[in-house]
Structure formats: structure tokens, C-alpha cells
Amino acid sequence: MNSQSALGPGTPYPLGATLKSGGVNFALFSAHAEKVELCLFDQAEGGQETRIELPECTNQVWHGFIPGIQPGQLYGYRVYGPYAPDQGHRFNPHKLLLDPYAKAIGRPLKEWDASLFGYNLEDEALDLSFNDQDSSAHAPLGMVVDPHFDWDGDTPPETPWHRTIIYELHVKGFTQKLTSLPENLRGTYAGLASDEAMDYLKKLGVTAVELLPVHHHLDDSFLQERGLTNYWGYNTLSYFAFEPTYASTPDPHAAMHEFKGMVKRLHEAGIEVILDVVYNHTAESSERGPTLSFRGVDNASYYRLSQEHPRYYEDFTGCGNTLTMENPSGLRLLMDSLRYWVTEMHVDGFRFDLASALARELYGWNKLSSFFDAIGQDPVLSTVKLIAEPWDIGMGGYQVGNFPTGWAEWNGRYRDEVRRCWKGNDRANELSKRLSGSADLYNHSGRGPHASVNFITAHDGFCLRDLVTYNDKHNEANLEDSRDGANDNESWNCGHEGETEDPQIQALRLRQAKNLLATLFLSQGVPMMLAGDERWHTQQGNNNAYCQDNDISWLSWDLDATATEMVEFTRQLIALRQEQPVLARKNFLMGQALEEGQPKDVIWWNPEGREMNEADWDAGFTRCFGMWLPGSTLREIGRNHQPRTSDSVFVLMNAHFEDVNVTLPQADGAPWQLRLATTELKLDKRARKTPQLACPSRSLAVFISKRAAS
Structure with missing residues (x-):
């Protein structure tokens, strides 16, 4: 149906559908379009479509004001222009298009249909x-929203980087099995905000949750054909709309x-919200993908096209396309989206995928x-937490340590x-660099150890339990004959591949997992842990569970004895890090005094009872050593420089397969006390300051020498 309602010219900005007095302003960027029709849909299933040609085009933005439109209105666009793939243009007005600036999804993609392809x-x-098949019966629709929300004085925690502890989680997987919640709240935004989840996060001690993608995404057609879904969500279709399937209600x-x-609830608990965002590619895939939004709005302006053959996309992501930041339209989309999530949704930072x-x-990379x-x-974005995954799949894409000031990086x-x-395959001098904050990577351009986001495991790869349990990936459930997922593991010499009932092997695995987790929280930099590692969660050897929306990915809240032990161990680690300032400094550990009259910031200790020297570091595989952080009054640690x-x-770390006799350094305060260990350790409790002990193989221990407050 074609009709022309009474409408005004409106304004070209802001882009998207903006609620105003008496109606809605619609604005859509398209540099190469010849005509743009706004398509309004009734709420009824298969509702009637009303097309309205946008009357104005200002600076390549098509716009119009439609009176009488209310929040809840469903809409899309039809964009007219050349269909010339060899020139990079793929306009097709038979395809109903989702507004790239839609703030909510009023109707998701119903099913994959041939009409969705150009x-x-x-x-x-x-x-x-x-x-020339019409796609309106199947295409996703945007919805006009009223953004009003009573934030009631919401204040971001603004946790300093050196006090930050990140917990990477999936909104659905975190509470899907939390049976104490009503069923409709499990696996939802409300579930994450529940008293049970909040109490757990606060007791654990984390200061930020890093949410796997919550932008609206699509399930790939090949996954649907296999009965699977894109569980992780790294297949974004909208950079402004939240994923509706994580909500407890269908009403947008x-x-x-x-x-x-x-x-708001997380902020009240002192926990920041960091979003994992995927601005590197979209769900429209390669030239053989569907025409759902960007491709039909202005393919040549939003995507990186081959200069020699514009029919094809430059693909640095392995997903078929790459959004362009060279064109102002692509960069504006990213910037507007980021600002929206900070100013309107109050998030505290972003982790940028690829x-x-x-x-x-x-x-190339610049x-x-x-x-x-x-x-x-940018006055808004330059003040939030910015974390890069500093690589892509293209040539020269591995850029760990090379991002500019103001950025942190997955290290x-x-x-x-x-x-x-910890496998015993490398020398301790390499480990000492990572414990010190990775100055060899980040000590430039004013960057500090907080530029290094340290992690042992993440959503991509083995979880912690599987890391010490499996030598090879077991991705059979992905139905790709285990060809997917990187081979990111080697033997941990734990005596058996896969799960076992052998108590000795189980104990060794648990100890190695504790060693890795303890190293993470005892290192300078920003620790990030994967949700579930502290609960001894297993993905059954699957190191690429992106399509597993089931028990492989969902976290159990019914903790057995081992899981309970791991949770308590993790709490102790986080509490130790937060109570001891020398474990979270603003400066790299350089083996020197920061201020006159202060001790060295770190002393590397030989088990024989002396400071390590160059010969020690160079003497083959040094697998047992100590990291001594002398106590001091640290002005650079406290809030407000107090x-x-x-x-x-x-x-004390021993990655060797044998026990090692160790003499501890002379305590500079009260006698050494054992604070934490990954296995049973016997320390002479007599009041002497240089105790000796046999450090068990593959173990870690932390000792504290109390100092009087100055």
C-alpha cells in the first residue's frame, strides 16, 4: 500500500527515530540513495504496511517528521538506488530494511527466507x-521508543583501573540454572539484577562485569539448520538495540x-558494566549474505570493499565483511552507538572484539x-573504560602492546x-615480566600496568577446568567434526586425558587450576576471570562453545564440594589483592625504589635464600622462584592519593615437577605468616624471620609480613 500522510521536513539529526512533541522525526543516512521510503506497520501479525517517502535530503541524510506517531510504532525502510554489485552498490527496494539506528527491535527476523537476499x-x-521478492513478511522491524527512565540519581562506580577486577559473563548463561528465581527471570537482565546474583557477585569481590554481546544479533542460517543458535552473540545486526531474548518480557x-x-542495580552494588561490542562486522556476512540493513541502506558507505573489485568485501574478521572506519558514516555510526550506551544506558566501558x-x-593497521x-x-568516551582485543585475522593484525594511551588490551x-x-615449558624470567605488569609491552606513551588486562581463560577457548583436563578440543556438539576452534592446549602432564575418578589426578588438576588463578590475581595489571572458572565449571572439552545454548555453557548454582572450595579460594584471592596495595600498583614493578628511602618495588628471590641475578635467570629453565614485594607507604595506591x-x-611459585627446598627472605616486619597456598604447606611457626620449607611441586604460596601503620 502506498500513501502519503501529512508530514513535515523534520531535521537530519539525530539519526534514527526520535520522539518529539506531536510525532516522530525519522532520519536515515544514505550517500548514494535516489529515494527513501519510511514503512510503517500495524502491530497486528502480518500488519498492514504504509509507505511514506521522506521529503528531504540534507547532507546525505534523508529525513521527515511524521505527526501523530506514538512510541511502539513498528517501522523499516525501503531504499532506492542502483543495483550494481560490480560498483559496490546493492540497493533493492523490494527488501525491507532495519534502521541502523533503531533503539529497539519491534519484530525480530522471523525465519530465514529466500526473499531476504538481494x-x-x-x-x-x-x-x-x-x-524482486518482497521481504517484508520476514524482515526484522525497528520500534519507536520513549527513552524515559527514572535513574533516581544513578552514579557510576568509577572504579580506578588499578582496583578493577573484571568478571566476564553471559547474561543468559549466568542465571539460566538459578532455580531459586522464578522461571521467567532465569537467564535475563532481571536475573542478573536479582538479589541472589547480586549477593554472589558482591561476596566474590569483583568490581566489574563484562557482558558478552547484548547488542541485537542473529542466529546464522547454517546454525539454525543444525538446530543450534549463535549463543555468544558475536553476529550483530543492530548497534543501538539491546538483545530482546535476554529480557523477561516480550514488550520492548x-x-x-x-x-x-x-x-542501576549493579551500580548500587558498586559493580561497573562493561559491554563486549562487535563493531568489526555485521550479521549481513559476505556478498552472498542477506540484505537486512546496512547493505541495502548504503553498502559502499558502511563496508570495506575491495578497491580492485568492489563487488567483494575486505574481510579481516573471518565473518564475511568488515565495517569501514575510513568513511565518516561508518565512524559516526560507531561513535553515536558508543555514546548512546554511555549516556542513555549508563554503561561504564567497552571491550572491542577484534x-x-x-x-x-x-x-593497513594504523x-x-x-x-x-x-x-x-570525545568528552564522553575518553572517560570510560576502553578495552581492545588487539588482533584480527588479517596480515599485521596482532597488535598486543601497540594501542595508544587511554586503552587497555587483552594481553x-x-x-x-x-x-x-605452569606447564613447566618456559623460563621464569618470562613469567616475571607478566607478573610485573608487562612493562616490555606497555611502558610507553604514558601507559601503566592497567593497560594490561590479564587473563588465563575467556569465553573463547577452554574454560579453566577443561584447560587442565583435556589435551585436545572436543567440539563434537558443534556438528563440525571438531574442525572449529583453535588448538589452544598442550598436555598438562596431569596423568590422564579427560575426566577421571582418580583422586590423585583430580587433586593435581585442581592444584594447577588454583596456581593459574592465583597467578592471575597476584600479577600487576587488571585481572579478568571467566565466569564459572571459580565454580569448577566444565564445557566437556568444548573450546568453542559459541553455539551451545545448553548445559555446556550454562553455569550451575548447585555447587559440589570442589566447586565450593574453588569459590572460597577465589574469594580469598580477590580479598588478598584488594587488601594489599603492593599487589595492585599504578606503576610497573621495575626492581627499583620509586621514592628515596623506600625499598625496591620488587625483589626476585632465589630458593637458596638470596636475590636472583642474571646468571640465575639465564640458567636454563628456572621453574621455582619467589616474588618479594617489600611493604612501604605508597602514595600512588590510595584513592585521592592518600x-x-x-x-x-x-x-613463592614452584612450577617444577619436584619439591624444592626454599629459604624465605628476611622479613622486614613481623615474622612471615602463611596467607594462602594452593596445596598443603608446612611452615615452621616459630617466631623466626627467615623460615625454611620444602615447597611442593606445582604449587604456589603467599606469605605476609605485617607492618605497623605509619
Whole structure:
């Protein structure tokens, strides 16, 4: 149905559907379009479509004001222009398009249908053909929203980087099995905001949750054909709309309030909200993918196209396409989206998936790219937490340590070297660099140890239990014959591949897991742990559970004895880190005094009872050593630069397969007390300051020497 309602020219900004007095302003960017129709839909199933041609185009933005429109209105666009794939244009007005700036999804994609593709799937010419099937019965629709929410004085925690402890979790998987919640609240934003979940997070001691993608995403057609879903959500279709399936209600307005209420509740508990965001590619995939939004709105402006053959996409993500940050429209989309989530949804930061792809310009990755410049000068975004996954799959994409000031990075070097050292496959001098904050990677341009986000495991790869249990991936449930997922493990010499009832093997695995977890929280930098590692969760050897929306991914709240032990051990680690300032400094550990009259910031200790020297570091595989952090009054640690007195901390690590006799250093305060150990350890409790002990193989222990407050 075609009709023209009474309408005004409206304004070109802001982009999207903006509720105003008496109606709604609609604005859509398209540099190469010839005409744009706004399509309004009734709420009824298969509702009637009303098309309204947007009357104005200002600076490549098509816009119009439609009086009488109310919140809840469903809408999409039809965009007219050349269908010339060889020139990079894929306009097709037979395809109903989701507004790239839609704030809510009023109707998700119903099912994969041939009409959703701009070309004829059966045509021999593939994407060069033109499909005139109408997609409106199947395409996703946006919804006009009223953004009002009573934040009631919500205040972001603004936790300093050096006090930050990140907990990476999936909104659904975290509470899906929390049976104390009503069934409709499990696996939802409201479930994460529940008293039970809040109490757990607070007792654990984490200061930030890093949520796997909550932008609206699609389930890939090939997964649906296998009866699977894109559980992780790294297949974004909308960068402004939240994922509606994580809400306890189907009503988009109520769901938006639920998301905001979750953020507000977390803030009240002193916990920041960091979003894992996927601006590197979209769910429209390669040239053979569907035409759902960006491709049909302005393919050449939103995507990186091959300069030699614009029919094809430059793909640095392995997902078929890459959004362009070279074109102002792509960069504006990213910036507007980020600001929206900070200002309207009150989130505290972002982790950028495959962030290297966003900094690619004409000649490859560029530290001085417009992407970094735009964020660095932005008065809103430059003040929130920015975390990069500093790699993509393209040539020169591995950029660990090379991001600019203001950015933190997932430190892949940390993960790899800590794993190797505890396997006994690497020298301690490599581990000492990671324990010290990775100055070799980040000590430039004003960056500090907080630039290093340290992790042992993450959603991608083995979880902690599986890391010490399996030598090989077991991804059979993904129905790809285990060809998927990186081979990211080697033998941990724990005596058996896979689960076993042998108590000795179980004990050794648990000890190695504790060693890894303890190393994480005793290292300078920002620790990030994977939700479930502290509960001894297993994914049954699956190291790529992106499509497993089931018990493989969901966390159990019915904890057995081992899980309970791990939770308590993790709580102790976090509490230790928070109470001892020398474990979380603003400066790298450099083996020197920061201020005159103060001791060295770190002393590396030889088990023989002396400071390590160059010969020790170079003497083959040094697998047992100590990290002595002398106590001092640290002005750079406290909030508002108030001095805090720290006890002395001595961390003893033995990655060797044999016990090692160790003499501890001379305590500079009260006698050493055993604070924490990953296995049973006997310490002479007599009041002497240089105790000796046999450090068990593959173990870690922490000793404290109390100092009087100054």
C-alpha cells in the first residue's frame, strides 16, 4: 500500500527515530540513495504496511517528521538506488530494511527466507542477479521508543583501573540454572539484577562485569539448520538495540527498562558494566549474505570493499565483511552507538572484539587512525573504560602492546606465557615480566600496568577446568567434526586425558587450576576471570562453545564440594589483592625504589635464600622462584592519593615437577605468616624471620609480613 500522510521536513539529526512533541522525526543516512521510503506497520501479525517517502535530503541524510506517531510504532525502510554489485552498490527496494539506528527491535527476523537476499539464490550468476521478492513478511522491524527512565540519581562506580577486577559473563548463561528465581527471570537482565546474583557477585569481590554481546544479533542460517543458535552473540545486526531474548518480557519498552534497571542495580552494588561490542562486522556476512540493513541502506558507505573489485568485501574478521572506519558514516555510526550506551544506558566501558580491524586504513593497521583520534578526543568516551582485543585475522593484525594511551588490551602474551610456565615449558624470567605488569609491552606513551588486562581463560577457548583436563578440543556438539576452534592446549602432564575418578589426578588438576588463578590475581595489571572458572565449571572439552545454548555453557548454582572450595579460594584471592596495595600498583614493578628511602618495588628471590641475578635467570629453565614485594607507604595506591601502608608480600611459585627446598627472605616486619597456598604447606611457626620449607611441586604460596601503620 502506498500513501502519503501529512508530514513535515523534520531535521537530519539525530539519526534514527526520535520522539518529539506531536510525532516522530525519522532520519536515515544514505550517500548514494535516489529515494527513501519510511514503512510503517500495524502491530497486528502480518500488519498492514504504509509507505511514506521522506521529503528531504540534507547532507546525505534523508529525513521527515511524521505527526501523530506514538512510541511502539513498528517501522523499516525501503531504499532506492542502483543495483550494481560490480560498483559496490546493492540497493533493492523490494527488501525491507532495519534502521541502523533503531533503539529497539519491534519484530525480530522471523525465519530465514529466500526473499531476504538481494539476489536470486538459485541464479547461476549468484549475487549479480536481482531478487524482486518482497521481504517484508520476514524482515526484522525497528520500534519507536520513549527513552524515559527514572535513574533516581544513578552514579557510576568509577572504579580506578588499578582496583578493577573484571568478571566476564553471559547474561543468559549466568542465571539460566538459578532455580531459586522464578522461571521467567532465569537467564535475563532481571536475573542478573536479582538479589541472589547480586549477593554472589558482591561476596566474590569483583568490581566489574563484562557482558558478552547484548547488542541485537542473529542466529546464522547454517546454525539454525543444525538446530543450534549463535549463543555468544558475536553476529550483530543492530548497534543501538539491546538483545530482546535476554529480557523477561516480550514488550520492548518493558525490556528496555529491565536492561536499565539491571545497570542501576549493579551500580548500587558498586559493580561497573562493561559491554563486549562487535563493531568489526555485521550479521549481513559476505556478498552472498542477506540484505537486512546496512547493505541495502548504503553498502559502499558502511563496508570495506575491495578497491580492485568492489563487488567483494575486505574481510579481516573471518565473518564475511568488515565495517569501514575510513568513511565518516561508518565512524559516526560507531561513535553515536558508543555514546548512546554511555549516556542513555549508563554503561561504564567497552571491550572491542577484534579491535585491530577498526584501526585499519588504506595501508593497513594504523595507530594514528581516525578511529583512535575520534574516541580519544570525545568528552564522553575518553572517560570510560576502553578495552581492545588487539588482533584480527588479517596480515599485521596482532597488535598486543601497540594501542595508544587511554586503552587497555587483552594481553594474549600474558595468557600464553603464564600457561607455558605452569606447564613447566618456559623460563621464569618470562613469567616475571607478566607478573610485573608487562612493562616490555606497555611502558610507553604514558601507559601503566592497567593497560594490561590479564587473563588465563575467556569465553573463547577452554574454560579453566577443561584447560587442565583435556589435551585436545572436543567440539563434537558443534556438528563440525571438531574442525572449529583453535588448538589452544598442550598436555598438562596431569596423568590422564579427560575426566577421571582418580583422586590423585583430580587433586593435581585442581592444584594447577588454583596456581593459574592465583597467578592471575597476584600479577600487576587488571585481572579478568571467566565466569564459572571459580565454580569448577566444565564445557566437556568444548573450546568453542559459541553455539551451545545448553548445559555446556550454562553455569550451575548447585555447587559440589570442589566447586565450593574453588569459590572460597577465589574469594580469598580477590580479598588478598584488594587488601594489599603492593599487589595492585599504578606503576610497573621495575626492581627499583620509586621514592628515596623506600625499598625496591620488587625483589626476585632465589630458593637458596638470596636475590636472583642474571646468571640465575639465564640458567636454563628456572621453574621455582619467589616474588618479594617489600611493604612501604605508597602514595600512588590510595584513592585521592592518600598514602596507604602495605604489608610485605612474598609469593613463592614452584612450577617444577619436584619439591624444592626454599629459604624465605628476611622479613622486614613481623615474622612471615602463611596467607594462602594452593596445596598443603608446612611452615615452621616459630617466631623466626627467615623460615625454611620444602615447597611442593606445582604449587604456589603467599606469605605476609605485617607492618605497623605509619
